[in-house]
Amino acid sequence: KNEVEQSPQNLTAQEGEFITINCSYSVGISALHWLQQHPGGGIVSLFMLSSGKKKHGRLIATINIQEKHSSLHITASHPRDSAVYICAAPNTGNQFYFGTGTSLTVIP
Amino acid sequence: NAGVMQNPRHLVRRRGQEARLRCSPVKGHSHVYWYRQLPEEGLKFMVYLQKENIIDESGMPKERFSAEFPKEGPSILRIQQVVRGDSAAYFCASSPVGADIQYFGAGTRLSVL
Numbered sequence: 001k002n003e004v005e006q007s008p009q010n011l012t013a014q015e016g017e018f019i020t021i022n023c024s025y026s027v028g029i030s031a032l033h034w035l036q037q038h039p040g041g042g043i044v045s046l047f048m049l050s051s052g053k054k055k056h057g058r059l060i061a062t063i064n065i066q067e068k069h070s071s072l073h074i075t076a077s078h079p080r081d082s083a084v085y086i087c088a089a090p091n092t093g094n095q096f097y098f099g100t101g102t103s104l105t106v107i108p
Numbered sequence: 109n110a111g112v113m114q115n116p117r118h119l120v121r122r123r124g125q126e127a128r129l130r131c132s133p134v135k136g137h138s139h140v141y142w143y144r145q146l147p148e149e150g151l152k153f154m155v156y157l158q159k160e161n162i163i164d165e166s167g168m169p170k171e172r173f174s175a176e177f178p179k180e181g182p183s184i185l186r187i188q189q190v191v192r193g194d195s196a197a198y199f200c201a202s203s204p205v206g207a208d209i210q211y212f213g214a215g216t217r218l219s220v221l
Contacts, residue, residue, distance in 0.1 A: 033209070041197055043212040086151065096143070096210070100150040 003027045004089050006099035013106050019074040021102045023087030032070050034061050035086040037101070043086075046072070077106045112202050112213035113182075120219045127187040127194070129216045133202030140183040141210060142175055145197040154198075157183060190220045 004025045013019050025032065031050040037043050047054050047061040049070070054061050058077075063070040074081055087099040113132040121127050133140050142154040144167075153167040157177035168175065172190075177183040187194055197217050201210035 031209075035212070041217065042214040043199060045209065045212065048209045088151075090210075096141070096151070096153055098143075098151040098153075 002100070003097040004087055004099040006085075006087050006102050008102060009100065010103045011105070013077050013104070015078060015106055015108050017077050017106075019077050019081075019104065019106075021072045021085050021087075021104070023070045023072070023099055025068050025070075025087075025089045025097070027089055027097060029089045031090065032063055033088040033090070033096070034070075034072050035088055037084040037086060039083065046085075074104075079106045079108050082106050112200055112211050114198075114200050114213035114216050116216060117214065118217045118219070120221060121190045122221050123191055124189050127190050127218055127220075129185040129187075129198050129200075129218070130182045131185070131200030131202075131213060132182040133200075134204075134211050137202035137204050137211070139203045139205065140177050141201045141203075142183075142185050143199045143201065145199065145215075147196065151199065154185075187218075190218070192220050194218060195220045 007022050031048050033048050034046040035043050036046050049061055049063050058075045060073040082105050084101040084103050086101045088096045090096050112134055115130050119127055138159050140157045143151045144154050145151045155168050155175045156164040159177055160179050172188045174186045195218055197215045199215045200213045203210045
């Protein structure tokens with residue numbers, strides 16, 4: 001079993017739809033990261049959160065430390081949101097455990 | 109401020125050659141991490157370095173792979189006698205002391221012919 005599990009693996013949405021990607025982890029962490037990998041392969045760090053909720057534009061990330069669960073939401077999705085979204089949990093040794101990623105395609 | 113710089117972006121090698129991947133961390137960051145993303149797979153941790161020290165290399169293959177982060181200059185991931193299975197995207201990330209967040213480079217795509 002992976003330390004970090006994401007769902008769904010693949011997601012196709014119509015432009016404008018509200019999107020949710022889920023992440024569950026089994027390791028003890030101080031913070032959780034959401035990363036975005038563009039079709040060209042580059043990785044961008046979207047959020048680091050240790051409690052509650054963070055919002056950046058149309059992206060919202062929430063975390064429940066007790067339940068070891070985080071969600072990434074995209075409101076009013078757009079084709080340019082098409083990417084792979086990766087949940088990552090650092091362990092005490094500063095390594096990251098990565099989820100396998102959710103491949104999102106937003107259709108115009 | 110420049111982010112994490114990796115070069116080259118693309119590297120082609122023939123089987124048996126050596127591959128050297130370079131990573132310049134964000135200015136002032138003393139921690140460097142290397143990750144590998146095999147085709148159709150997720151990111152996997154390889155090694156964690158601080159200046160002149162390897163802190164954790166538990167994700168590194170036992171043979172042919174080595175990494176360094178010298179006092180001056182970039183971090184280097186070195187793969188000797190490359191094989192086709194080494195073809196992957198190699199990402200470097202850096203962080204300042206005491207921080208959880210890591211800043212990723214754009215990656216080096218290694219293709220072994």
